[in-house]
Amino acid sequence: MSVANPAILKLTVRNHPGVMSHVCGLFARRAYNLEGIMVRPVRDNKQLSRMWLLVNEEERLQQLIRQTEKLVDVICVEPHAMEGSAFEATQEYFV
Amino acid sequence: MTELATPTRAAADSLPTETRLDVAAPQTRELSGARLLIELLERQGVTCIAGVPGGANLPMYDALSHSPISHVLARHEQGAGFIAQGMARITGQAQVCFASSGPGATNLLTAVADAHLDSVPLIAITGQVPQAMIGTDAFQEIDTFGLMLPISKHNYLVRSAAELLEVIPAAFELALSGRPGPVSVDIPKDVQNEIISVTDLPAPGVRAPDPVVADEPVLAMIERIQAASKPVLMIGGGIVYAGATDALRRFAERLDIPAVQTFMGLGVLPSDHPLSLGMLGMHGAPYTNLVLEECDLLVGLGVRFDDRATGKVAAFCPNAQFIHVDIDNSEIGKVLQPVQSIVADVGSVLELANRMLEEQRNTKWRQRVDQLKNDHPLDLDGKDELFRPYGAIAAVAALVDDNANITTDVGQHQMWVAQAYPFVRPRQWISSGGLGTMGFGLPAAIGMALAAPDHKTICFSGDGSLMMNIQEFATAAEHNLDLKVIVLNNNHLGLVRQQQTLFYEKNLSAVKFEQRTDFPAAARAMGMKGIDLSDFENPQQALQQALNEPGPCLINIPISETEMVFPMVAPGGANKDMIVSEKPDAANPAGASK
Ligand SMILES: Cc1ncc(C[n+]2csc(CCOP(=O)(O)OP(=O)(O)O)c2C)c(N)n1
Numbered sequence: 001m002s003v004a005n006p007a008i009l010k011l012t013v014r015n016h017p018g019v020m021s022h023v024c025g026l027f028a029r030r031a032y033n034l035e036g037i038m039v040r041p042v043r044d045n046k047q048l049s050r051m052w053l054l055v056n057e058e059e060r061l062q063q064l065i066r067q068t069e070k071l072v073d074v075i076c077v078e079p080h081a082m083e084g085s086a087f088e089a090t091q092e093y094f095v
Numbered sequence: 096m097t098e099l100a101t102p103t104r105a106a107a108d109s110l111p112t113e114t115r116l117d118v119a120a121p122q123t124r125e126l127s128g129a130r131l132l133i134e135l136l137e138r139q140g141v142t143c144i145a146g147v148p149g150g151a152n153l154p155m156y157d158a159l160s161h162s163p164i165s166h167v168l169a170r171h172e173q174g175a176g177f178i179a180q181g182m183a184r185i186t187g188q189a190q191v192c193f194a195s196s197g198p199g200a201t202n203l204l205t206a207v208a209d210a211h212l213d214s215v216p217l218i219a220i221t222g223q224v225p226q227a228m229i230g231t232d233a234f235q236e237i238d239t240f241g242l243m244l245p246i247s248k249h250n251y252l253v254r255s256a257a258e259l260l261e262v263i264p265a266a267f268e269l270a271l272s273g274r275p276g277p278v279s280v281d282i283p284k285d286v287q288n289e290i291i292s293v294t295d296l297p298a299p300g301v302r303a304p305d306p307v308v309a310d311e312p313v314l315a316m317i318e319r320i321q322a323a324s325k326p327v328l329m330i331g332g333g334i335v336y337a338g339a340t341d342a343l344r345r346f347a348e349r350l351d352i353p354a355v356q357t358f359m360g361l362g363v364l365p366s367d368h369p370l371s372l373g374m375l376g377m378h379g380a381p382y383t384n385l386v387l388e389e390c391d392l393l394v395g396l397g398v399r400f401d402d403r404a405t406g407k408v409a410a411f412c413p414n415a416q417f418i419h420v421d422i423d424n425s426e427i428g429k430v431l432q433p434v435q436s437i438v439a440d441v442g443s444v445l446e447l448a449n450r451m452l453e454e455q456r457n458t459k460w461r462q463r464v465d466q467l468k469n470d471h472p473l474d475l476d477g478k479d480e481l482f483r484p485y486g487a488i489a490a491v492a493a494l495v496d497d498n499a500n501i502t503t504d505v506g507q508h509q510m511w512v513a514q515a516y517p518f519v520r521p522r523q524w525i526s527s528g529g530l531g532t533m534g535f536g537l538p539a540a541i542g543m544a545l546a547a548p549d550h551k552t553i554c555f556s557g558d559g560s561l562m563m564n565i566q567e568f569a570t571a572a573e574h575n576l577d578l579k580v581i582v583l584n585n586n587h588l589g590l591v592r593q594q595q596t597l598f599y600e601k602n603l604s605a606v607k608f609e610q611r612t613d614f615p616a617a618a619r620a621m622g623m624k625g626i627d628l629s630d631f632e633n634p635q636q637a638l639q640q641a642l643n644e645p646g647p648c649l650i651n652i653p654i655s656e657t658e659m660v661f662p663m664v665a666p667g668g669a670n671k672d673m674i675v676s677e678k679p680d681a682a683n684p685a686g687a688s689k
Contacts, residue, residue, distance in 0.1 A: 017254075018252065021240070021241065025244045025245050029245045063425070063428055066425040066427070067425045069424070069425070070423070070424070070425045072249040
């Protein structure tokens with residue numbers, strides 16, 4: 001990956017039209033650097049979606065997480081290592 | 096209101112036994128989405144809605160006409176939004192405004208954004224084109240969801256009538272819970288017309304319980320405060336919204352700590368309270384900002400460290416550590432890094448603290464603060480002259496009692512009022528702080544007067560701001576509200592003129608109104624009274640009469656365009672560098688006197 005200090009966030013969100021807009025809108029509005037995003041409904045629970053975010057915000061990561069947690073359709077936000085993330089598994093699709 | 100909010104089941108219990116049999120098998124009714132919406136609003140305790148009808152919300156208006164909820168027909172949707180805001184800011188309850196799709200919704204945006212920045216529980220309900228037409232650039236179709244998204248706490252596009260059963264209570268719960276804010280609900284016309292069978296209605300949405308506060312962090316906070324030698328409290332709108340004024344006063348008094356107030360926190364401490372240091376920041380009194388230069392611990396209570404309050408953050412309270420108590424977790428660390436933070440309802444924290452703390456005196460620090468207060472007071476230049484800003488404000492304050500509720504528009508007049516009006520209680524002062532929206536005052540005053548008819552409502556305005564929602568004179572007249580609009584008329588965009596004078600070498604660009612407006616005549620044209628104090632031989636008496644006579648009245652007070660709001664910290668500047676006079680040589684920081 002070309003990102004200098006990427007952090008990976010694993011989000012559980014309501015599978016609900018508009019939730020992508022809310023997350024992307026937040027990042028645009030607060031000028032957070034979003035380098036990658038992947039989202040699909042959770043396999044065994046159609047009410048939920050899993051969203052993976054690759055962000056380049058070392059300094060403001062804590063603040064970014066707090067802002068993201070505040071979104072009504074976001075159920076939880078967990079920092080995640082590259083290892084075992086959706087981004088690791090899909091590197092070859094982004095060449 | 097309480098009756099409306101009573102669940103139907105309670106009423107059923109009092110019915111004669113014969114009819115109770117029917118109740119046991121719950122009654123199913125066929126309702127349109129619009130009827131359902133109105134019923135849900137009734138159950139929320141809504142008694143008055145401000146709005147403007149149009150093609151896409153016709154079904155809502157049809158249903159509303161059969162409801163006990165009253166309607167205030169604003170003359171512009173922005174007016175409707177601010178009327179609802181005025182009601183919400185006075186009562187602390189969520190209030191509703193209606194607009195149609197397209198231009199109706201876009202006209203509402205400013206009022207929603209304003210509510211967002213000042214954490215006001217506003218429910219903006221808009222009509223939308225039928226779902227089958229969404230995405231076709233239909234007549235009056237606009238992406239209301241997309242437009243409301245960045246300016247509301249949360250927003251919905253309702254996709255079926257059944258969804259209303261969930262969305263409406265959720266909208267109220269969200270608007271009221273934690274840090275309050277506006278919620279937008281966009282309802283396509285086919286959803287309003289859809290007929291569904293409804294058996295049970297959901298419970299009304301209420302504020303969710305606040306997080307429980309543990310003893311340890313509160314104890315730790317008290318210890319830090321007691322260890323500090325120059326502590327100061329910073330009081331914000333959070334105290335007002337949490338209803339924590341009494342707890343705050345006790346806390347400050349028992350710990351003997353002086354307190355600065357943000358623009359949104361004015362009124363929490365009466366302005367003549369011995370511990371009150373007035374408003375801090377861009378237009379704060381010299382002593383207020385100078386006390387903050389010296390303080391060693393600043394305790395932020397329900398504040399967000401807005402840039403108008405902090406000035407240049409790196410230079411804010413240069414000798415202090417910070418404690419931050421706020422209900423909104425995302426505010427912690429956003430602007431500055433506290434040594435301790437508590438994410439909780441500030442009222443609960445203060446009540447708990449009041450049970451645990453031991454009273455103390457800060458004699459030495461209090462003496463130093465009093466000395467700064469004496470040496471660097473707020474200079475209310477012209478406070479005895481009716482046709483000067485501080486004089487006009489003082490004259491009004493002397494003629495009305497503490498019962499009067501005060502609002503403003505945006506500009507110099509707003510800052511003069513914030514500096515000089517003797518506020519004594521929370522929610523007495525209502526103004527557009529975060530967005531700073533010209534045009535806020537008149538419609539907000541209408542909402543305030545509707546929600547608090549036993550209080551006189553005073554709106555201080557400027558000739559620039561008043562023009563931005565002047566059409567609402569007609570609304571005020573229609574409802575015969577006890578509302579006075581006082582225009583400090585400098586025939587200029589005064590605050591812009593001031594900035595050009597101070598920071599753009601007096602290059603006055605586009606700040607003068609070449610065509611004067613006759614405001615009293617405009618008021619009369621729309622059914623209000625209107626007077627100009629300069630027409631009277633005894634203007635003081637005319638003012639008194641106009642203020643005392645019930646009903647809506649416009650009072651024009653001409654002032655000079657050269658009047659300035661001082662002190663002023665340059666945008667981006669440090670709070671210690673206060674400009675106290677127009678002359679550049681005298682513009683040395685008040686803090687320079689070491
Ligand atoms: C809707 C809106 N447009 C522009 C501004 C920028 N602005 C801030 S104060 C001001 C001048 C206000 O003039 P007036 O209402 O006459 O008040 P005064 O400063 O003269 O007391 C302007 C244009 C604003 N705050 N809001």
